[in-house]
Amino acid sequence: MTHRTHAPALGATVLGYPRIGPDRELKRALEAYWAGRIDAAALHEVAATLRAATWTALRDAGLGSVPSNTFSYYDQVLDTAVLVDALPARYTEGGRPSLDAYFAAARGADSLAPLELTKWFDTNYHYLVPELGPDTVPRLAGRKPVEEFREAAALGITTRPVLLGPVTFLLLSKAAPDAPAGFDRLDLLDAMIDTQVELLAELAAAGAEWVQFDEPAFAADRTPAELDALAHAYRRLGEAERRPSILVAGYHGALGDALGVLAAAPIEAVGLDLVAGRADLTGIASVAGLRQKTLLAGVVDGRNVWRTDLDEALAYCAMLLGIADHVTVGTSAPLLHVPYDLDAETGLDPALRSRLAFARQKVDEVVLLAKALGGADEAAPALEDSRRVLRARDGAATRDQRVRARLESLRPEHGRRADYDVRARGQAERLGLPPLATTTIGSFPQTGGVRRARADRRAGRIDEAEYRRRMRAEIADVIALQEDIGLDVLVHGEPERNDMVQYFAENLEGFLSTEHGWVQSYGSRCVRPPIIHGDVSRPAPMTVEWSSYAQSLTERPVKGMLTGPVTILAWSFVRDDQPLGDTARQVALALRDEIHDLERAGLRIVQVDEPALRELLPLREADRADYLAWAVDSFRLATSGAADSTQIHTHLCYSEFGDVIDAIDALDADVTTIEAARSRMEVLDDLHKIGYRRGVGPGVYDIHSPRVPDEAEVTRLIGAALAAVPGDRLWVNPDCGLKTRGYAEVEPALRAMVSAARARRAQVSG
Numbered sequence: 032m033t034h035r036t037h038a039p040a041l042g043a044t045v046l047g048y049p050r051i052g053p054d055r056e057l058k059r060a061l062e063a064y065w066a067g068r069i070d071a072a073a074l075h076e077v078a079a080t081l082r083a084a085t086w087t088a089l090r091d092a093g094l095g096s097v098p099s100n101t102f103s104y105y106d107q108v109l110d111t112a113v114l115v116d117a118l119p120a121r122y123t124e125g126g127r128p129s130l131d132a133y134f135a136a137a138r139g140a141d142s143l144a145p146l147e148l149t150k151w152f153d154t155n156y157h158y159l160v161p162e163l164g165p166d167t168v169p170r171l172a173g174r175k176p177v178e179e180f181r182e183a184a185a186l187g188i189t190t191r192p193v194l195l196g197p198v199t200f201l202l203l204s205k206a207a208p209d210a211p212a213g214f215d216r217l218d219l220l221d222a223m224i225d226t227q228v229e230l231l232a233e234l235a236a237a238g239a240e241w242v243q244f245d246e247p248a249f250a251a252d253r254t255p256a257e258l259d260a261l262a263h264a265y266r267r268l269g270e271a272e273r274r275p276s277i278l279v280a281g282y283h284g285a286l287g288d289a290l291g292v293l294a295a296a297p298i299e300a301v302g303l304d305l306v307a308g309r310a311d312l313t314g315i316a317s318v319a320g321l322r323q324k325t326l327l328a329g330v331v332d333g334r335n336v337w338r339t340d341l342d343e344a345l346a347y348c349a350m351l352l353g354i355a356d357h358v359t360v361g362t363s364a365p366l367l368h369v370p371y372d373l374d375a376e377t378g379l380d381p382a383l384r385s386r387l388a389f390a391r392q393k394v395d396e397v398v399l400l401a402k403a404l405g406g407a408d409e410a411a412p413a414l415e416d417s418r419r420v421l422r423a424r425d426g427a428a429t430r431d432q433r434v435r436a437r438l439e440s441l442r443p444e445h446g447r448r449a450d451y452d453v454r455a456r457g458q459a460e461r462l463g464l465p466p467l468a469t470t471t472i473g474s475f476p477q478t479g480g481v482r483r484a485r486a487d488r489r490a491g492r493i494d495e496a497e498y499r500r501r502m503r504a505e506i507a508d509v510i511a512l513q514e515d516i517g518l519d520v521l522v523h524g525e526p527e528r529n530d531m532v533q534y535f536a537e538n539l540e541g542f543l544s545t546e547h548g549w550v551q552s553y554g555s556r557c558v559r560p561p562i563i564h565g566d567v568s569r570p571a572p573m574t575v576e577w578s579s580y581a582q583s584l585t586e587r588p589v590k591g592m593l594t595g596p597v598t599i600l601a602w603s604f605v606r607d608d609q610p611l612g613d614t615a616r617q618v619a620l621a622l623r624d625e626i627h628d629l630e631r632a633g634l635r636i637v638q639v640d641e642p643a644l645r646e647l648l649p650l651r652e653a654d655r656a657d658y659l660a661w662a663v664d665s666f667r668l669a670t671s672g673a674a675d676s677t678q679i680h681t682h683l684c685y686s687e688f689g690d691v692i693d694a695i696d697a698l699d700a701d702v703t704t705i706e707a708a709r710s711r712m713e714v715l716d717d718l719h720k721i722g723y724r725r726g727v728g729p730g731v732y733d734i735h736s737p738r739v740p741d742e743a744e745v746t747r748l749i750g751a752a753l754a755a756v757p758g759d760r761l762w763v764n765p766d767c768g769l770k771t772r773g774y775a776e777v778e779p780a781l782r783a784m785v786s787a788a789r790a791r792r793a794q795v796s797g
């Protein structure tokens with residue numbers, strides 16, 4: 032083994048940092064560039080300013096090691112594909128400048144569909160799935176990590192470039208449609224490693240002392256072949272002739288068997304997720320090879336916003352000191368998934384605020400823990416403060432006895448509806464819909480006018496009555512448009528929702544919303560995840576006013592539109608003082624009451640969206656049954672109070688559904704609309720296999736790209752769907768909501784969709 036005996040010590044650090052900008056500067060610059068309002072130079076300028084601000088802030092806060100290459104214009108997986116020349120040729124052809132080829136792969140262009148977008152592990156971040164084809168020959172084609180290292184060095188900061196590990200990169204990729212049968216992504220491993228060996232030499236030459244390879248794929252179950260690939264990769268990288276010291280970070284869970292593999296590899300440091308992956312501590316004493324390594328103790332939670340229990344964190348570090356000679360403090364995961372700065376929030380209750388830490392505060396916690404671990408006295412007051420906050424927290428979470436009593440009194444029949452055939456008959460009679468019924472997923476474009484109305488209300492430029500008037504006008508327009516296009520089941524368009532989770536959080540007890548707590552979801556799109564801090568209850572109806580107004584404008588059925596319990600939890604920061612399933616049931620009760628009120632207001636269809644059902648699925652098989660049980664249970668608790676003749680829809684998007692297909696069935700929704708266009712309707716085979724027999728609406732066009740589908744394309748996809756689902760159970764709809772699109776795209780796309788459905792309908796019923 033070629034251990035570096037003179038490796039510089041690895042300082043306390045964070046695995047990654049937010050990059051969208053504390054005021055979403057990057058989002059604005061990207062959108063301005065795409066709209067042609069600024070040029071590439073102006074975009075680069077914004078990016079460089081953000082990078083410099085991040086490095087400087089992290090250095091000034093006192094981190095011992097500052098990460099770089101955590102910036103991205105869109106996504107770090109796409110960056111890596113570009114780095115190793117693995118972008119499909121269709122994006123680079125025709126002399127497209129490299130920045131535009133990059134964005135074409137991310138968002139599509141002209142007639143080009145983008146790469147598939149999918150969830151990053153169990154987070155609400157989305158990455159672009161690299162396509163590896165017969166002509167993918169990895170070579171070091173870019174220099175982004177080296178350039179950013181130099182950029183920071185010019186500011187006097189020696190950074191630690193963060194690279195996506197070659198094994199995780201390949202495991203996140205998929206075979207291109209034209210890849211030969213039997214193609215295995217890992218066939219490209221040695222070529223991938225070659226690129227990284229070359230990169231390591233360049234980084235060393237530029238002066239890098241440490242690099243970080245991220246291998247979060249190993250927080251999930253992996254085959255022996257995949258573990259061998261990990262061993263092989265880090266043996267080769269460790270044996271590279273000229274290289275900085277190597278930290279390999281696994282996160283979003285325990286490394287399990289991969290820990291032993293990394294311990295045996297000739298690398299200098301291993302990062303452990305001691306929040307989601309605490310299970311690694313069991314048995315760590317018997318893992319051979321850790322003694323000479325540096326262990327990065329990921330004790331500060333990179334995924335949630337609660338302040339760290341410093342005493343507990345120090346105890347974990349102390350425990351690791353019994354295992355390895357060098358222990359450094361770090362975050363459990365990159366800080367990409369938490370907001371920038373708690374200090375930007377001015378309206379928070381002080382008691383609650385004292386329990387919170389966003390990215391900047393987490394950096395301070397890391398620095399403080401490092402000092403305390405080194406025995407510095409100056410850490411003592413902060414430790415005492417942490418203990419005081421923790422004591423105050425016990426019992427601080429609002430407990431609502433009425434909610435708890437109601438949940439206690441529930442019996443199994445509260446989760447069951449009548450037999451599907453009975454429901455289907457009643458619904459068919461009441462709704463009278465044609466085969467291949469057309470609908471949309473809920474939201475219509477969030478226009479500048481709609482967002483401005485909300486901004487105006489916040490700023491006090493308009494009052495509540497004027498705001499409501501504008502939302503109603505928007506709803507009336509959206510209903511009229513849908514009637515004109517000829518859709519069968521209408522929606523109110525969700526103009527009143529800043530976000531499908533935040534809107535409910537603002538209307539429920541037990542949630543807190545932030546003003547500036549933006550977190551990147553994909554590309555330029557951001558969310559402000561609410562914070563669940565107490566028992567959840569519904570003080571008043573949340574959606575009835577809007578939905579019933581929409582229904583009053585039309586004879587056609589309008590869908591009431593709610594977000595399901597799992598998704599509300601998945602896209603919020605959750606309580607850590609009770610099981611997720613308990614919180615989910617509280618949310619479910621609130622939704623159950625809302626459905627009841629929607630029915631009373633005359634809505635005949637209610638959709639309960641669960642797009643995050645797959646996202647929260649535990650990465651390890653062993654944890655899945657438990658999760659799926661409470662996830663399904665909470666959905667059924669929310670929906671099973673509905674009358675037989677009320678049609679319950681659900682909607683799922685963004686994932687490989689194979690793993691949760693039985694759970695989708697167990698939700699017992701009457702109709703399931705599901706993302707399918709980018710993955711070519713694969714989900715229908717899965718549903719067919721398990722004998723799913725209720726309504727299904729596989730998306731017939733991708734709404735995540737500005738491309739407008741033509742009728743022929745939609746006709747083809749409907750045809751493919753009809754091969755798996757009979758026409759009377761098949762719904763025709765887009766992949767997801769339309770809020771991120773403009774009317775210029777939405778209107779022609781929906782017209783093409785309706786006209787394709789009508790043409791096929793004539794054949795199906797004829």
Ligand SMILES: Nc1nc2c(c(=O)[nH]1)N[C@@H](CNc1ccc(C(=O)N[C@@H](CCC(=O)N[C@@H](CCC(=O)N[C@@H](CCC(=O)O)C(=O)O)C(=O)O)C(=O)O)cc1)CN2
Nearest residue numbers: 155482483485486529530531532552555556557558602771
């Ligand atoms: N939470 C969540 N996660 C999700 C989804 C989702 O819908 N919600 N969908 C999937 C895909 N992810 C997505 C995430 C974000 C957005 C999205 O559209 N986000 C918007 C922000 C939505 C929002 O909060 N809007 C607010 C604030 C809008 C805003 O920026 N206002 C301006 C001022 C308004 C103006 O004058 O134009 C400002 O504050 O500066 C509102 O409408 O009130 C964006 O980034 O642009 C879409 C999809 C998976 N995960």
Ligand code: MET
Nearest residue numbers: 472473474640642768769
């Ligand atoms: C991310 S799933 C979105 C569902 C929601 N009803 C919408 O149409 O926007």
Ligand SMILES: [Zn+2]
Nearest residue numbers: 642684767768
């Ligand atoms: Zn969706």
